[in-house]
Amino acid sequence: MTVRVGVTGATGRMGREVIAAVDDHADCEVVFAVSRSPDGETVDGVEIESADDFDSLLAECEPTAVIDFTGPESAVEYATACAAADVAFVTGTTGFDDDHLEALEDASEEVAVLHAPNFARGVQALLNVVGEAVQNLPGYDVELVETHHNAKRDAPSGTANRLLAEIEANGEFTERTHGREGEQPRETGEIGVHALRAGDITGEHEVLLAGNHEELRLTHRAEDRGVFAAGAVDAAAWIAGQKAGWYDFADVIAE
Ligand SMILES: NC(=O)C1=CN([C@@H]2O[C@H](COP(=O)(O)OP(=O)(O)OC[C@H]3O[C@@H](n4cnc5c(N)ncnc54)[C@H](OP(=O)(O)O)[C@@H]3O)[C@@H](O)[C@H]2O)C=CC1
Numbered sequence: 001m002t003v004r005v006g007v008t009g010a011t012g013r014m015g016r017e018v019i020a021a022v023d024d025h026a027d028c029e030v031v032f033a034v035s036r037s038p039d040g041e042t043v044d045g046v047e048i049e050s051a052d053d054f055d056s057l058l059a060e061c062e063p064t065a066v067i068d069f070t071g072p073e074s075a076v077e078y079a080t081a082c083a084a085a086d087v088a089f090v091t092g093t094t095g096f097d098d099d100h101l102e103a104l105e106d107a108s109e110e111v112a113v114l115h116a117p118n119f120a121r122g123v124q125a126l127l128n129v130v131g132e133a134v135q136n137l138p139g140y141d142v143e144l145v146e147t148h149h150n151a152k153r154d155a156p157s158g159t160a161n162r163l164l165a166e167i168e169a170n171g172e173f174t175e176r177t178h179g180r181e182g183e184q185p186r187e188t189g190e191i192g193v194h195a196l197r198a199g200d201i202t203g204e205h206e207v208l209l210a211g212n213h214e215e216l217r218l219t220h221r222a223e224d225r226g227v228f229a230a231g232a233v234d235a236a237a238w239i240a241g242q243k244a245g246w247y248d249f250a251d252v253i254a255e
């Protein structure tokens with residue numbers, strides 16, 4: 001079956017990569033791509049259409065899934081429209097607050113919705129092992145450093161928040177300290193969180209565990225945004241035919 005993909009935020013850093021990744025995938029095609037200000041542009045030969053026409057494009061082009069890398073408000077609007085049109089929704093957008101997440105969960109009652117803050121397979125592996133590392137090293141200090149390009153809006157990154165949830169799950173850590181300044185000695189139970197923004201760095205996440213005269217660094221470095229786009233396209237191919245519900249990239253990798 002050919003997977004028919006609609007793309008939002010099509011002229012953004014990730015939107016462009018998604019169009020290219022769909023093109024590279026044997027069983028997928030882009031059936032429409034939208035931007036809020038299309039300007040007659042094409043991306044990889046795909047004509048970019050106006051986001052104002054999103055509802056009618058869903059009806060006319062009958063996508064199997066929409067892939068979204070935009071901003072939290074836009075993602076919620078696109079997800080709500082997909083829910084009304086019975087189209088699965090895959091989003092890699094980050095920076096959601098509780099209200100945004102609630103709206104996405106509402107959409108997931110109507111259609112399949114998959115949200116992943118990071119579509120790199122290496123990050124999924126990191127998420128799987130980080131809790132175990134913390135559990136194996138009781139009493140060790142934990143610090144998290146994430147590094148991204150200078151245009152990233154949200155901090156800490158969505159991936160960092162997911163890693164922090166895994167670290168906090170074992171109960172030893174109760175407080176996040178975002179950067180340090182002045183007299184601020186480290187306290188028991190705190191995780192230091194540091195967001196670096198510079199140049200065009202694609203995305204790095206490092207969890208440092210230190211104590212007992214040793215240190216363990218678990219680092220993931222994305223070398224190219226194509227890795228995220230390829231994962232999102234795999235998710236779109238996987239989600240076609242899934243029933244309504246809330247899914248994660250881990251569900252895609254598990255199969
Ligand atoms: N899950 C993952 O693996 C990854 C997730 N991301 C996340 O994807 C999102 C997009 O990242 P990136 O492509 O670098 O961002 P860009 O700013 O390059 O592109 C985002 C595009 O989304 C559209 N958009 C719609 N609403 C908004 C808004 N409120 N603010 C900004 N843009 C908006 C814009 O397109 P237009 O105006 O044309 O509609 C814009 O071009 C971010 O949340 C980022 O954290 C990024 C990389 C990997």
Ligand SMILES: O=C(O)C1=N[C@H](C(=O)O)C[C@H](O)C1
Nearest residue numbers: 094117118152157158159203
């Ligand atoms: O904005 C980005 O670029 C990225 N955002 C994601 C996040 O917030 O975790 C994933 C990736 O690191 C790139």
